[in-house]
Amino acid sequence: MVVKVGILGCGNVGSALVSLLQEQGDEIAKRSGFRLVPFRIAVRQLDKDRGVNLSKESFTTDPYSVVTDEEVDIVVELIGGIDPARDLIREALNLGKPVVTANKELIATYGAELMQTAGKAGVDLLYEAAVGGAIPLVRILKESLAGERIRRVVGIVNGTTNYILTRMSEEGIDYDEALLQAIAQGMAEADPRADVEGYDAAAKAAILSSIAFGVNVVAKEVYREGITGVRAIDISFARNLGYEVKLLAIAELVPPLSAANHAINPPEVFTEERVSQEEVAVRVHPAMLHRSHPLASVRGPFNAVFIEGATAGEIMLYGRGAGGRPTASAVLGDLIDAAHNRQSGAVTRRVPTRVARVRDIGSLYCKYYLNVDVVDRPGVLAAVAGVFGENNVSIRSMEQLGLGDEARLVFLTHTAKEADMIATVKALSELSVVEKVGALLRVLDPIDSSDPQGEPSYSDDTWTVPGSPRVHSGGTA
C-alpha cells in the first residue's frame, strides 16, 4: 500500500526525511507493508537546491495546498514557530489527516489545544521529534511507562549549552570563550539567546511534564535560568567537590504547598497519598550533579533524560538531541506509527491532561552552592554567615579562596527553601563588606532518600572537599 506524505518545510530535517524515505523505502515496505512516498512538499523558495532527488512538480510555495491535497494521506510539519504551523496542523487534523510534527515551540504552548483537535478528529498528532531529537522519549513516557508512577524527570535537553558547559569543564575556559568555540563549530547560533538563556530547554521541559504527569504545562510557566552567569571558577570548584555543572530541565511531582510551607524544615519525603493533589514543579537552571550520576557523563552535544519511577526505578535515555538526520529519524518513527494506525483504524494513545497547579520555585527546597567576593578583613565571615542565619539558611561548609582583593567565600548550604536562599542573596548583595555575589547553583539531590539531609543514592562523597580547610556554621568563625 502506498501512503502519500505531504511535507511542510524542507530544511535540514525535511531534506533528511525525504532522503530517508527514499533510501529506506524498500526496507520499510518489507517490515511494515506500506510504502511511504514524499508526495508534496511546501517550501519558501522553489529555486533552492535541497539535495533531494524529487521532481520540480513535487514542490509548492503554498503549504495549504499540501494540507488540502486530497491525495496527501499524512502531513509532516517541519516549518517551526507558531504561525502558520498551528493553523496548518489544525486544518490537516480537521480534514482527518494524521500529523507528525517536530515543532517544540508550538507543542509547548498549544499542545493541549491541538491534541484536543486531534482527539475530536480521531486521528494522530505525533511529536516525538519535538523533544530530544532521535531519543524516543515521548513513546517511552506515554507507552512503556503507562502504568508507572513517574516521580521526576531530569533532562539535559539542549545540546548547545551542554557543549559549552562541557568545554568549560574539560578545558577550564570561561563562558565567553566556550561560546565562541561553539559558534565556530556550528554548535551555537550567531544569536545564541534561545539556547544559552534556557528558552529552548524550558519549552522542552513543558512538553516533558505534560507527557510524564498528564498535566497541561506551557512554556511560559516554566522557571528558567540560562548558563550565562556560570563561570569557569564555579565549574572548577564543583569539580573539586566531585560535581559537574549541567543545564537541567527538571519536572517533578511535589507535596502540596500547605504541607511543604508550614515550617522552615525541608518537606517530608514524597508519599503516594500526596499525588492526588496534582502539584508539579517545572524548572530549567544550571545545577550541580554528582559525577556518579549517569547524567554527569553526558558530554558535548548529546542529550539525555533521566526518569525516576516509583516502580521501574531509574531509567535514562541518551542520544543526539538535534541535527537533520537524527530528527528525521524520530519523524520517520512517528510516520510509520501514523501509517500503521491509519491502516488499522486505531490512534496512538493519548495521555489525558488535567489541570494542575504549577508550583512556584520559591517554595521548593534544595542545597545550594554560592560564591561571594568579599573584602578580606576580620569579622567579614561572621557578618556574611549572619545573613544566612537570619534568612533561615543553614551553612554546611565554607571555604575561603584567595586573599586581599581576590578574597572569595564559597558556601555550601544544607537543604533550604528557595525563597529563603533568594532573600539571602539579596541581603548579601547589600552588605558593605560584599563586593559581588557570584553564581548560585542548585544541587540535584535524590528524591527518594528517607533522610532529606542524606546523600544521593548515586553518590558516596557529597560535599567532601579533599584536603581543603573547612569551616562549619556551628564553629567559631
Place this chain on the structure above:
Amino acid sequence: MVVKVGILGCGNVGSALVSLLQEQGDEIAKRSGFRLVPFRIAVRQLDKDRGVNLSKESFTTDPYSVVTDEEVDIVVELIGGIDPARDLIREALNLGKPVVTANKELIATYGAELMQTAGKAGVDLLYEAAVGGAIPLVRILKESLAGERIRRVVGIVNGTTNYILTRMSEEGIDYDEALLQAIAQGMAEADPRADVEGYDAAAKAAILSSIAFGVNVVAKEVYREGITGVRAIDISFARNLGYEVKLLAIAELVPPLSAANHAINPPEVFTEERVSQEEVAVRVHPAMLHRSHPLASVRGPFNAVFIEGATAGEIMLYGRGAGGRPTASAVLGDLIDAAHNRQSGAVTRRVPTRVARVRDIGSLYCKYYLNVDVVDRPGVLAAVAGVFGENNVSIRSMEQLGLGDEARLVFLTHTAKEADMIATVKALSELSVVEKVGALLRVLDPIDSSDPQGEPSYSDDTWTVPGSPRVHSGGTA
C-alpha cells in the same frame, strides 16, 4: 472495562505485579479506560505467604487451569525455563489470549516459533521484560527505530557481572573476592555460573539481534565468554590506558565473508549495499571500553544498551536490568499494550524474521589486549613478538611489568583477525619462555570510522599510557 489477568508464577516479579495492579489500578483505569485485575494465579505451593492481598481462591497449583479459564482475558507467564512455559504459552495463544512473558530463556530459543503461533492466532506475544528489566528496549527497537538501519547494538545486559566488574575496578580487588561480595549482597546466586559464564547475557544477545536486525538468532548460536578469567591486574592496566572492562553483548551487521576474508587487512567500512547479504555477528565477552564511551560509566547492577543507527546516530537506554519491581513494571507496560490492542482489535507490530547467517567470531576483526607471563631473560621479547608476526597480528605497543619470576608482557595489537589472534595465543602458550598466557581482552571500536585504524569518535586518547615506557613492534627490542 475489566480485563482479567491470569498470572503463571508468583515469585518476586509475580507478587510485585499483583501489588502494582492493585496500587496503580485507579490510575491505569483513569489513563487507559480499563481495569486490570489479577484474577487467577498459578503457584507451586499454595501455603506460601507471597505478601499479596488476594483471596485464597485466586490461587491454584494447576497453570493449565489458569490458561483455559474462560474468564481469563490475558495470560502473564512468569514461571521461567522452557517447560512447561513453552506449552502453556502456546496453549494460551491458540485460545486467542494475548500473552506477556518475562522468560528470556524461552524467547531466546523458541521466540520465532512462538511469534509464529501468535501471528496465526492474531494475538499479541509481548516480552519487554525478558531483556533489560525495566528498560524499554523491545518497544524502541521495534517501533521507534522501525525506519532505522541499525548497525550495531552493544549492551551491558547482566547486572551480576557488571556489579562484580565494577567492584574489581573501583576497589582493585580480584574476581574471587568480588564474587563473594556479590553473593553476600544478594547480587549473585550461590551458583553464579549462568551469570558469570555469560549464558544469561548470551540469551539476551540473541533476543536483541532478533529484534534489531529482524533475523532469527538463538542463544546457542551466540559466541560466549564469561568474566571468570578477568583479573584485577587486567582491569588496572586497562584503567591506566583510559579503559573500563565490561562484559558486553554485541550484535552487529557485518560485511559478507567473501569480502572480509580475502586478505589479512581489516575489512572495509560497512556500506549500505552489503546489508542485503544479511550476515550478523553476535557475541558476549569481556571487552575494553574507552572511559568516554557512555557504557563505561554504567556501574553496579545497572544495565544499558547502546544502539548505533545509520540515521539516528547513537542512542543509549539505561536502567535497572533485574529485580521484582523493575521487571514487573516492564510486564505492566506490556499488559497495558495487550489490553489496548485487545480492545481495538489490533496487535502490536511484529518484526518479520528472516533467515540470516550468523558469522563465526573467527572472521571478525578488532584490537586486542593480551598479557603473557614470561621468564625474564634476553631474547624473550623477540621470541614472543615473533609469534605475533608469524600469525599476521601486528603489535601496536608492548610494556613489561615486573622482573624475574614476576615478569609479564602486556601487548596491545593493531586491528587483527580473531582467528589469527587465537592462533597467536595458542602458539604463545607452546613457547618454552612463556609461563602463562593471561587474559585476552577485545577492544570495542567505533563501527563507522572511515579509517579502520582510527580512534573511536568518543575517545581522544586511545592506547596512550601516560608516562610509561613503550616498545613498538617496529623497534629493536
